[in-house]
Amino acid sequence: MRIRLAVLVGRAVRVIARLRGGGSAIPGNIALRIAPRFLEHALGSLPLGVVFVTGSNGKSTTTHMLVAALRAHGMRVFTNPSGANLPQGIASALLATVPLDGRVRDDIAVLEVDEAYGVGLSRRLTPSDVLLLNLQIDQLNRFHEPDRVYGMLATMRDAATRRVIVNGADPNTAELGRGARPDQEVVVVGVSEAALAASPRGVAAAPRATAAPGAALPAAVVEVLSVDGARAELAVDGERASLALPARGLHYAVDAAAAIATARSLLGDRFDTATATGAISDLAPVYGRGEVIDARGQQVELVMMKNPPSLQLNLDALGRVPQRVMVAVDEGTPDPSWIYDTDLSTLDHVDVVTGTKAWQWATRLAYEGIPVGAVIEDFDEAVDAFLALPAPEDGPKVAVINYELMMALRLRMGYLDLEGGA
């Protein structure tokens, strides 16, 4: 009864929230208040169980790829839209499709989960498989130290009832694979020496002191052999396969390899490499973090500033020195000190710097010798000034922006569905 009520009320709130342009986590939050075991009930009895995808970066992309690969094999998959990786986000996603009895009818659930919330979720949902992508420097104000995040990932690993899939090229996730229980199958994704050597940024693993290798890690079942622009060559069970990536960069190739390795394990004999690589190649290309928004008739490409590896990746993915640039960061990034670790060589100037952290960014730019047009702390004023600048000839205007101001920008530009496309 509680479940029915949760679904009905949650749905109603969802309709209202969408009309008003409110946050998409609210309906899920309300459903969870009414029925605290809504998630367990909805996802607890899927024939093929629940798969967790977690790590510092690449969760959304990899989840997307894995879901595409499974669906291409005819599986029915429940998943959460990119970024909706907290319990309330997953509950909101459920409300969109779940029948009134609150039980998902799909074969399997593939969930992108936040590292911190994943610990609690792993107790509630008992994942069969856990994919550990990487451990990189991320939101130290929230996570404090990579050592702590390592503990969270280890807890999720321990919750996997069947299988742990790890990125063997990141020493942190490799160590997590070596520490798996004997009753857990460990599946490894690798990167060839050549591909690593050819990538200027490498795998960007967080600098932790990892334990000396004890138990050996099994050989990689999927290995990234090389990356050329937005194409990657993989070895899948020793056989070469080529696929298109959503954007340039080793990072995306590792995400694809991890998705393929997981799909292969889940599908067993039904797995077909060409079907999987084809499905992943067909995914839409991403720009920056995947978004160009319409701002009063102008295109603005969003370069998300979430954490050091993702900002670097998104800046590198621009593929050009942009002619019109705004940098916008507020208290959603309480300590932006790490921007001094970012290679800003793709910027030759910044037109407008805004947000409450504007002066910290402007100081950073001064030390890099990158000219700044104007610092305008007030965000709305800055957006107006930025949009008033002449149109660039090289593509969209570019906003280097943190999550909170991206949401503010979307709202200001009249986007009602704040989370963007799923």
Add this chain to the structure above:
Amino acid sequence: MTTVRILHLFARELGINGDRGNVLALDRRLTWRGLRAQVDEVGVGDRAPAEPHLVHIGSGPRSALEAVLASGEHGSALRDWAAAGVPIIGVGAGFHLLSERIVSADGADRPGVGVLPIVIRDAPGRVVGEVLGAATPAGRLAGFVNHGVEVDRRSLAPFAVLERGRGDGPREEEPALDGARSGSVIGTHLGGPVLPMNPTVADELLGAALARLGAALPEADDRTLLADERARQARAAIAGRLGRAGLAV
């Protein structure tokens, strides 16, 4: 022309939060004024360098600090340099490294390098947030702290007296304090990073390094003044967020 040799010690092992920005600030503030800077990065497994003119050690997770200490490398050199008056700044774990002892939450008691006669103890809670220093003739320090320790400063002076935000001493300490100073050595938890955010500290370290070379820090040029004005605005923004809008920083 004077070349100032800056040693970025354990840059690979300890450098989790933009600590490179401190070294960048030192480098630029020399070159902008027509002096030469040479930055050397030395870590575990590297040969011990000749005595540098200035040393920076950045922040990092406890596991990385323990690995650095376990290597036993460059500790005696640090003690020699500190005794000789070489300016040294350690931030976060780099500060802890300089201490006499580090006592973990699990009770493990490990010796630090022993440059600063202080004890670092794991605290039950974490301190995360912006801080603002008390007024001094050189202005106010500001930054972002993020640590889980309590510093027993013994008789050492703090690096900063705080007017707003949590310090790194006992909870009841009034006023709240951050870091420690001894001779030419500074340890702090301030991020921002600390030197671009607080250029007077950068210039103090550079001045001390140059004095040992028989030189003085030249006047700031326009680029330095531009960076410093932006840093001042950044500190003023922190003061504003901590309920001290309009204060001179």
